[in-house]
Amino acid sequence: MEESDLDLVMEVLEAELRPYRDSHRVYDRLPPSGRDRGEILAEMQELASKEEARWRDGYASGAVYHGDQDHIDFLNRVYAVNSQANPLHPELWPSAVKYEAEIVAMTASILGGGPDGLASVCGTLSSGGTESIMLAMRTYRDWARDTGRTQSPEIVVPASAHAAFDKAAQYFGMKLVQIPLDSSWRADLRAASEAITGDTVAIVGSAPGFPHGVIDPIEELSQLALDAGVGFHTDCCLGGFVLPFAERLGYRVPAFDFRLPGVTSISADTHKFGYAAKGTSVVLYRDPELRRYQYYRTADWMGGLYYSPTFAGSRPGALSAECWAAMVAFGEEGYLAATDALLSAAAKIRAGVEAIEGIDLLGDPLWVIAFASDELDVYAVSDQMSARGWSLNGLQHPPAVHICTTLRHAQPGVAERFVADLEESVAAVRSAPGSSGVMAPIYGMTGTIDTRSTVEELLGRYGDLQFKV
Ligand SMILES: *Cc1c(COP(=O)(O)O)cnc(C)c1O
Numbered sequence: 235m236e237e238s239d240l241d242l243v244m245e246v247l248e249a250e251l252r253p254y255r256d257s258h259r260v261y262d263r264l265p266p267s268g269r270d271r272g273e274i275l276a277e278m279q280e281l282a283s284k285e286e287a288r289w290r291d292g293y294a295s296g297a298v299y300h301g302d303q304d305h306i307d308f309l310n311r312v313y314a315v316n317s318q319a320n321p322l323h324p325e326l327w328p329s330a331v332k333y334e335a336e337i338v339a340m341t342a343s344i345l346g347g348g349p350d351g352l353a354s355v356c357g358t359l360s361s362g363g364t365e366s367i368m369l370a371m372r373t374y375r376d377w378a379r380d381t382g383r384t385q386s387p388e389i390v391v392p393a394s395a396h397a398a399f400d401k402a403a404q405y406f407g408m409k410l411v412q413i414p415l416d417s418s419w420r421a422d423l424r425a426a427s428e429a430i431t432g433d434t435v436a437i438v439g440s441a442p443g444f445p446h447g448v449i450d451p452i453e454e455l456s457q458l459a460l461d462a463g464v465g466f467h468t469d470c471c472l473g474g475f476v477l478p479f480a481e482r483l484g485y486r487v488p489a490f491d492f493r494l495p496g497v498t499s500i501s502a503d504t505h506k507f508g509y510a511a512k513g514t515s516v517v518l519y520r521d522p523e524l525r526r527y528q529y530y531r532t533a534d535w536m537g538g539l540y541y542s543p544t545f546a547g548s549r550p551g552a553l554s555a556e557c558w559a560a561m562v563a564f565g566e567e568g569y570l571a572a573t574d575a576l577l578s579a580a581a582k583i584r585a586g587v588e589a590i591e592g593i594d595l596l597g598d599p600l601w602v603i604a605f606a607s608d609e610l611d612v613y614a615v616s617d618q619m620s621a622r623g624w625s626l627n628g629l630q631h632p633p634a635v636h637i638c639t640t641l642r643h644a645q646p647g648v649a650e651r652f653v654a655d656l657e658e659s660v661a662a663v664r665s666a667p668g669s670s671g672v673m674a675p676i677y678g679m680t681g682t683i684d685t686r687s688t689v690e691e692l693l694g695r696y697g698d699l700q701f702k703v
Pocket of ligand 1: 362363364365367396398440442443444469470471472503515
């Protein structure tokens with residue numbers, strides 16, 4: 235790629251990131267005197283209402299998992315009641331401590347722990363799936379170091395696992411060993427078995443994985459971990475609050491949780507299908523000894539004795555309160571009904587994708603519907619969908635696109651509209667190959683660039699762009 239091509243891509247991206255630059259005042263320094271609060275709120279309301287229709291009406295993949303106005307209003311009231319709480323000060327807000335302990339217990343109880351399951355299962359709250367995963371990976375690193383297993387930790391991770399595992403490896407000085415996928419887009423077992431070495435500290439599987447929504451062979455993978463005497467992490471960020479209920483609704487769900495003896499940790503995102511506000515997730519461990527490695531503790535700090543369970547110090551207790559309130563407001567019945575609605579909508583989308591000639595469904599998913607094409611540029615199809623208002627996710631290796639179904643798509647007519655728009659988009663690309671959108675050129679370029687460093691330069695420039703006023 236030429237430097238000038240890169241500049242062109244950046245121009246397109248900058249326009250997308252900064253649509254308000256010309257219409258709204260830009261603050262590159264503090265305003266000399268404070269603005270009227272009512273005026274600030276009015277401006278924010280204006281921007282939010284411009285952005286609302288797209289996610290509210292179900293044009294987004296993932297992003298907003300519930301989004302009904304009455305649920306949003308309820309969570310907002312809960313936030314207002316708890317807005318000052320900080321779990322770092324339990325003496326001031328023991329309510330936040332209660333909420334967090336109970337969120338962890340309730341989550342454990344649907345994933346094979348708790349009063350009716352394995353009683354030793356425990357965990358902590360975190361700020362999101364990425365943090366839950368990074369905490370668990372660092373826990374295995376330190377466990378392996380302290381028990382004398384290895385000083386050069388490796389984690390064995392399916393190629394479809396979330397980028398958070400690579401991020402953990404980069405942050406914590408671990409080696410990421412990737413397992414290829416088999417023809418059904420699940421981690422290849424023989425490759426997994428061959429990837430295990432004396433330096434392996436944990437093996438990972440997803441239930442389901444982000445790209446294709448496919449559940450890895452968790453039973454077999456976790457058995458490999460058990461045999462090797464290492465940890466096994468099930469990434470249930472996406473599935474933690476869907477699969478337990480799908481199973482009870484009669485869907486075929488392979489074993490993935492603490493009922494399997496080799497599973498030693500699980501991440502489950504309350505801020506996805508737990509229907510809490512953004513900013514919470516749960517990381518669970520098979521027993522408290524393992525969880526101990528996650529804690530930060532110091533006895534020597536001048537500022538006093540200090541302990542924090544996760545990466546942050548001060549944390550928003552209001553988000554924990556919202557999470558607790560969402561879980562208790564739903565209850566088992568609420569999650570069962572939501573899962574039923576979600577999976578019905580997803581089945582319509584899946585059937586629609588399967589029926590459209592020229593694109594192919596990947597794997598055997600329940601609600602993340604990924605498709606590729608042998609015939610057409612699938613990114614151009616996605617750009618056609620963008621032109622019709624949709625915001626889908628681009629995948630690569632191989633080129634594909636997915637929609638993560640949410641309750642937004644369970645609204646009347648939305649799944650049908652997706653299928654109709656996809657049919658039109660495929661037809662449009664077939665009759666006029668090429669694309670006027672953003673995704674096809676960018677992904678097309680990254681597909682042809684053989685130097686990883688150019689792509690990383692592109693992402694670096696994107697980062698700089700995000701913080702350019
Ligand atoms: C969303 C997701 C994550 C990461 O979660 P964040 O909350 O975005 O940090 C990890 N794994 C899977 C399978 C996910 O879907």
